[in-house]
Amino acid sequence: MHKGNISSVTEFLLLGFSELGKNPTVLFLIFSLGYGTILVFNITIMSVILTDRTLHSPMYFLLFAFSVSETSTTFVTIPKLLVTLLTGHQSISFTECALQVFWFFGLGANNCFLLVAMAYDRYVAICYPLQYQVLMNNKTCAKLVVASSMTGFLISLSIDALIFRLPFCGPNGIRHFFCDLSPVLRLACTDIYLTSVVIVFFCAIVLLATVILILISYIYILSAILKIQSSMGRQKAFSTCASHLTVVITHFGCASFVYLRPKSVSSLDQDTIISVGYVFLTPLLNPMIYTLRNKEVKFAIKKLLGLPTAQKLARMFVTHVMKYHSFPRKIISDRGFSPFRVVNGRDFGPFGNTALSQYMGGTADVDEWIQIVQTTWPWLQKNLDHAKHKYKEQADKHRSPGWELKMGDQVYLSTKNLRTLRPCRKLSDKYVGPYPITRVINEVTVELALPKALRRVHHVFHISLLKPYTAAPHFHLEPKPEVPTVVGGEVHLEVSKILDSKLKKGKLFYLVRWKGQNDLLSQHYKHNFYSPYQGRKRNRQV
Template identity: 80%
Template sequence: MNKRNNSVTEFIFLGLSIFENRTSLLLQILFLLYGTILAFNITILSVILLDQTLHSPMYFLLFAFSVSETCTTFVTIPKLLASLLTGNHSISFVECAVQMFCFFGLGANNCFLLVAMAYDRYLAICCPLHYQVLMNKRVCTRLAAALCVIGFLVSLSIDALIFRLPFCGPNGIRHFFCDLSPVLRLACTDTHLTNIWIILLCSIVLLGTVILIFISYIYILSAILKINSSMGRQKAFSTCASHIIVVITHFGCAAFVYLRPKSASSLDQDTLISVVYVFLTPLLNPMIYTLRNKEVKLAIKKLLRNSFCYQKFGGRHCGLC
């Protein structure tokens, strides 16, 4: 990054300027949504952590995914809420670079974890006899750590491509966080080659992971159809249904924003889609996994029951635990 070519020291978020007269209402709605997101994700994390029956590779990966999604919300939402609360919509040049690095690092990590979850289901359904050997705690830990490192290396490449460019002004970002296209449009140089490299990297992450998930589910579907018991087929389908819904939601929003051709008018559409991606995706995912998963629902009921007994009877046996 050549600082001598940069006269811009901060950026101004303009993405939510259309709500300028309804800032108070918007703040209340977003604050409520964020509180709900944290409550749901903390519940999922607590249940998986405290319930021994959920200490399996599938739930370890779900735990890692929930942590990654929760961290993603920390990158964008608190800054947005602070901007609406104080009226200060600025962000420094360095903070913008850090925000983009963290957002896309965690976003890539989410994509890779969804692939790992599909691979876990593939092994459980297609290779059940070797599952305990191929997917144990050590393998899951190393896999999650490796995926996290790869995700942030991809993000570092994107960050380096963008913030090495000169920014001479204007400095108004038509978004509510430092996203790719709105920031790239502010560079005072030809960005055609940079755009190509960024689209290539995004395509590798998004399309590559979707293809791997698709291949996994071809094998999974083939194995499920060979199961003679209808109850067995239903159980196998139910373990995959939640993951498929999350995959469609996650990749659908991401592909719409980052892989379609850009125009000046599309930035406003990207902002609205990003609101869905940043707020509703981490809100819906724990709900999907909770509502469609009997083991998680039973673990939540058990946790609530134990909490009630502890508060009511000081940890003594109450007949419900």
């Protein structure tokens, strides 16, 4: 405690569940199970977003930040509650109480601002879908997360300084299971009216202002959705916002009921019960809401846990049916047995694998089966080679001839499989380079010398991703002389530029340049033009 504080209170007592007469052992088991579930769900969400590259988008980046903030909020309150229920030690020091208020309110305010950022993300995605990648890039998302954290903790620091500068001279029992704003403020030994007004003002900024911003975003979203013509498109747009809207209602409903309603002495017990829902249920429901209503997250979780996805199950089912029920069993006339018998050594029957069980039991004639395979294999190989030749012959009709690859040749590299810094692939260059060939691995594969900017890209490429480099030809284009116009038997040329003029014997003469006929103006004409004025400065050149 600060030295300037006249209070004699050095610690507080958390009396939240002791005054309600609850069994601490049962509560400890219930809260421990709930806390473990919260950690498992939120850590799973964070791990899936980190490991799955398909979820590396602005929406899931903000969801990851929100899960981190929600999990951190539980670290502030629940471990101390479990220790209190298990050991019965209800005391908390003055400094620990101040830190608990700071971190709890700061993380709670951070959650509110992150929900506003998530609402803005949905607004941009629905109202400006073509500009989404430009407006909501990684830098913008990082700025939103940092701004949310800084604003939330600055407000929390202001509230913490307002409360704990007050004198506390007893009693020291907090009617709550953690140091919340209202229970701690009631223990001050001075008039708390002005402090309460300021704290309510800060709470209104955090809760009401964020709710208003979210409502404005959803008004624009709703107007944009109603302009969509198809019902399928409107339903898909609504589904992208349903999870976020459910979390907003849950989060702000509990927080507003605790911090914005009028306070009374009897309401402290209600605040304790409601805070249990706010501390436990909100972090527990948020990952469940985003998981149950999001197919991409469910698919990523199954892939992370190694569970068979719907596509994998369908592929396994089709493979099983094709292998055991749909394999060709038509008897081949020239050999007298089916393709199934060629592969498996038996004919598949409708009553199970009886023939296979006979083979496994050792009663089948193995030598006969080996002889069948040995006589059948050359015939199968011949037919496979014939089919391969036919496929190649048909494919070669549509295949363009390749070009010869040599070491040192310059080639362009396709950006088909390269990530660029452009906001979308349509704005990227189709080819980059040219880069020299350092090694010819085979007739369709080469190794290129790539610059340092592409050091993470493997330097071996298929010929289909390359294009030969051809230097642009340099042509020296001479001006094409214009054909003179003949009018009345006289040649008429167009004047391109008047170079000089002179007055001779009362007549005006011009030295001109003809358009397209530069060879007509020779040194002879210039000499004749300037000959009467030998001392004149020759400042005009043709």
